[in-house]
Amino acid sequence: MRLLIAGAGGLVGRAVFEHCTGAGDQIARLDHASLDITDEEQVNATLERERPEVLINCAAWTNVDQCELDPERAQRVNAYGPELLAVGCRRIGALLITISTDYVFDGKKDGFYTQRDQPNPQSAYAVSKLEGERRAQNAWAATIIVRSGYIFGVGGTNFLSSVIDRARRGEKLRAINDAVGTPTYAPDLARQLLRLAQLGLPGTYHVVNAGEGASFDEFARRALELAGMDANLVRGVGLDTLNRPAPRPRNSRLRCLLSPALGLVPLPSWQNGLQKFVGTTHPEIAAGPVPKT
Numbered sequence: 001m002r003l004l005i006a007g008a009g010g011l012v013g014r015a016v017f018e019h020c021t022g023a024g025d026q027i028a029r030l031d032h033a034s035l036d037i038t039d040e041e042q043v044n045a046t047l048e049r050e051r052p053e054v055l056i057n058c059a060a061w062t063n064v065d066q067c068e069l070d071p072e073r074a075q076r077v078n079a080y081g082p083e084l085l086a087v088g089c090r091r092i093g094a095l096l097i098t099i100s101t102d103y104v105f106d107g108k109k110d111g112f113y114t115q116r117d118q119p120n121p122q123s124a125y126a127v128s129k130l131e132g133e134r135r136a137q138n139a140w141a142a143t144i145i146v147r148s149g150y151i152f153g154v155g156g157t158n159f160l161s162s163v164i165d166r167a168r169r170g171e172k173l174r175a176i177n178d179a180v181g182t183p184t185y186a187p188d189l190a191r192q193l194l195r196l197a198q199l200g201l202p203g204t205y206h207v208v209n210a211g212e213g214a215s216f217d218e219f220a221r222r223a224l225e226l227a228g229m230d231a232n233l234v235r236g237v238g239l240d241t242l243n244r245p246a247p248r249p250r251n252s253r254l255r256c257l258l259s260p261a262l263g264l265v266p267l268p269s270w271q272n273g274l275q276k277f278v279g280t281t282h283p284e285i286a287a288g289p290v291p292k293t
């Protein structure tokens with residue numbers, strides 16, 4: 001399969017590239033400097049040149065609080081960007097896979113959010129991502145939306161990806177304990193993205209690791225335990241105490257209705273992903289056997 005990865009320099013983009021090279025695909029890997037998804041001319045020229053069968057869009061402006069302060073830029077990158085890619089894909093007949101977020105939901109539901117739940121984004125970031133979904137789907141029928149959440153992995157700059165390093169540097173760790181999501185290991189997400197590319201069935205998918213979900217606090221404590229560190233270095237705090245510009249959903253756990261119906265193998269548990277992550281980033285740590293689920 002001829003693949004093009006946009007946003008290949010980010011956490012998910014890198015994981016997708018690594019997974020696809022291992023799977024032997026022919027890949028064009030374009031980071032922000034090589035392809036700006038908001039630049040129509042560049043998008044069209046790149047697609048004409050590369051002629052991918054599948055474009056996986058991992059590019060986005062992901063700084064949730066900065067998006068709140070500059071909603072226009074959020075719209076430009078997260079809403080119009082995917083639309084431009086969709087129009088370009090339509091022109092060359094390529095499948096578009098573009099990644100969205102659990103934050104499109106308002107968090108008021110008790111259980112897991114599925115595709116049957118109505119999005120109700122609460123922040124500028126979430127509004128822009130939902131608009132990106134809709135614009136891409138309206139522009140091109142062969143569009144797959146993949147919503148994920150609480151993503152961690154090598155190269156990530158977010159709290160989940162950096163918790164062990166920060167604890168090792170002696171930083172005081174405050175982690176939110178009253179909001180839950182479904183943590184997702186970037187290489188597991190990458191694997192499912194490739195399966196979806198092979199399947200080629202347009203629609204909206206929820207792709208997260210299995211399990212009941214976790215708060216940042218629970219995730220961070222588990223990460224430190226696996227790293228042989230004191231979990232009590234983490235102090236749980238309420239979402240409201242952080243006074244961040246952008247609101248976050250208190251529950252954004254996802255479940256997919258389509259994947260089981262299509263026979264897609266579910267991803268392992270987030271604890272399994274976390275153990276693999278700790279083993280990869282800190283091989284000196286004897287993390288013990290990786291749980292099977």
Ligand SMILES: NC(=O)c1ccc[n+]([C@@H]2O[C@H](COP(=O)([O-])OP(=O)(O)OC[C@H]3O[C@@H](n4cnc5c(N)ncnc54)[C@H](OP(=O)(O)O)[C@@H]3O)[C@@H](O)[C@H]2O)c1
Pocket residue numbers: 006007008009010011012013031032033035036037038057058059060061062077081099100101102129148149150151152156157158
């Ligand atoms: N991380 C999470 O927990 C999480 C949760 C749910 C959904 N998602 C979604 O997953 C996808 C991947 O996110 P990620 O975690 O990999 O984020 P990331 O590490 O911030 O990667 C995003 C990449 O997009 C690039 N980018 C920004 N603006 C661009 C533009 N105009 N044109 C081309 N590239 C641009 C960034 O480059 P620069 O840094 O150079 O600007 C960065 O390399 C995004 O759609 C995000 O919304 C992430």
